[in-house]
Amino acid sequence: MLFNSYQFILVFLPAVLFGYFALRFFATKAVTLLWLIGASLAFYAAWDPWNLLVLFTSIALNFICGTSLADRARSGRPTGLLLAVGIAFNLCMIGYFKYAGFLAANVNTIFGTDIPVLDLVLPLAISFFTFQEIAYLVDSSRGETYGYRFKDYVLMVVFFPHLIAGPIVNHRILMRQFMSNEQLSARAPTLALGSGLFVLGLAKKVLFADGMAPQANLIFDGVARGASPTFAEAWVGALAYTLQLYFDFSGYSDMAIGLGLLFGVRLPLNFNSPYKAENLIDFWRRWHMSLSAFLRDYLYFALGGSHRGEVRRFANLIVTMLLGGLWHGAGWTFVCWGAFHGFGLAICHFWIRLFGTAQRSGTSRSGAMVGRTLTLIFVVFGWVLFRADSMGSATKMMGTMIGLNGFDLGINADRQLTTLLTLASIVTLSAIALFAPNSQQWLGYDPQHRAEEHSSWASHFATAYPVHGVALGCLFVFTLTQMSIVQSFLYFQF
Structure with missing residues (x-):
């Protein structure tokens, strides 16, 4: 179910x-x-x-x-x-x-x-x-x-x-x-907040994530069967999966919190606009926040954390992320994905140690955007490892994405229209993921407070909720009409 x-x-x-x-x-x-x-x-x-x-x-x-x-x-x-x-x-x-x-x-x-x-x-x-x-x-x-x-x-x-x-x-x-x-506690504001989060999460899953799935599957499954995508097709497939996974997991997280609120239970945040992260450390504070907290508190600290020197600290980071990758699945692609992020985190910590954080150094807005761009590119390459069926497929995709097979911008003639529509969807969903407020910001969810105790939500509920309620109701009905093919959440396989 x-x-x-x-x-x-x-x-x-x-x-x-x-x-x-x-x-x-x-x-x-x-x-x-x-x-x-x-x-x-x-x-x-x-x-x-x-x-x-x-x-x-x-x-x-x-x-x-x-x-x-x-x-x-x-x-x-x-x-x-x-x-x-x-x-x-x-x-x-x-x-x-x-x-x-x-x-x-x-x-x-x-x-x-x-x-x-x-x-x-x-x-x-x-x-x-x-x-x-x-x-x-x-x-x-x-x-x-x-x-x-x-x-x-x-x-x-x-x-x-x-x-x-x-x-x-x-x-x-x-x-x-x-x-x-x-x-x-399951009073009217709590129920309204829970319903809103559930509807937003459902829409993200059905309308956004499932909409990206066909193009991502087309490219990755084709590579698994031996096909060789062009430079453009490889990037379209990688970005489609990047957005599919984002809205799939974000949608599930919203729905889980919303369902909890319907029963008066406040669950912690598990997803906080990770593609807005300015570095990889920030990314892991925003993506699968509960898993990151577990790995930090019960594995990284148990290994010694940062208390036994810098070399040991970096080794602990890499081991923690290796095991975090293996947690996601029994396969070398997941192990390599964990190692990829482990080395990335070690380099990120080393860089900050040498040059300081953006907050301390007063980095300009353009510098922050460079950090966000580099982080997102790193994450996209990581998701190729995460999605590929084998290391051979992953290296083939990544090699094509960095131009080892040329920079062919051509698209298979049989699927040009589909790919162009996918590109339009990628641009739209990327803008939402990178710049729009997330669900908890829009609806004012704070796991530390009941909905009726949260001042911003109380004001929002009293003044704007009727309008938003109608909009969410229409979104809910429309989403129900698009559920003809029910697809499971990606994290169910882990």
Whole structure:
């Protein structure tokens, strides 16, 4: 069941909302939370009921381990061994399902062995809930968790707005809301804000991301089959995928936050106009913000961060991004994409150390634009690695993009009109991504405040919302008419 499907929008979501609000008025908060747990498990089971076995096993063992770690930490007993066992369990589980086949295939290639390559079905969202639970174990070992009830922990993991593709929500954020003695706040401004974000996210996915998908697939799939694109076609394909991924992930992030707000739950931002970044460090503070925070707090700092000298700092950055790339998928293209960004971040930090940041040096607006342009070009080349089916396809695309095969601006005659329309779409969507306010800026979402407490949103709701409400309603209806072919979100595969 996809957020951008009629089944979800017209059947599942209205039914869950109806039950939720009915229970809020006629039952206790505990019953309301159980309703959300049941709805989230039904949402997850709709993909494959067998995945529930993996999910339940992970939840039960991590909760038991985390509770024991918290007790040990508070009593001053050692936690190292139990923490290592808990983390090893999570890594083994994700390693078995996600990387066993990749590892076996590479061992067979290198050593000429004949290890059976397992063709396992990856349990949905295992990459996301595994990282979330590792963070819970680490914080429990530090004594930073206390008194978590099992039902609250279960809902923290399975809450359907963030379960499938993030954000990777830290336990503190959700537990503070689930364990409050008050009912989850879902007043009129909150519902209006949540609905607005959901509609904007749906439009981004259906109208923008899915509109870019055919041209991106045409070029990348053609290269995978052995075709040789021209210089112009390679850039069109790379830019089409760059925008497809941007609006796909931005759309999902908006929809997840919007759905959370419909139930009175404030999820953290996970996407903040990353193509406006002036350097690569800034990019990773804006793209998949929850994953960046996890890698920083639980991997980069664990490796020593920047406290053991510059060389070690750069090595830690590269290792962190290598593992971040591997997290996205079991393939050498993802490993190389992680390394590409790791070396890029190391160079960026080294450059700033030598010459200072734009803020400190007072760089001109033109200098900032140069930084944004160079960063975006770097990111586009990285996305070629991210999208390509193999390293051979990636190097072929990238070589063509830098002119190794000439600078042919020609376009296949059979698809000239389609390509010209794609170019027009690329220019339009690039302008939106690079210069327009993002969703949270336009609607005034702040995860630290309730909608009714946020002054800018309160003013916006009181004065402009009727007009915007009509516009969003029309956008919602139009988007529904364009959902004849439902495409999954790109981050579902990770």
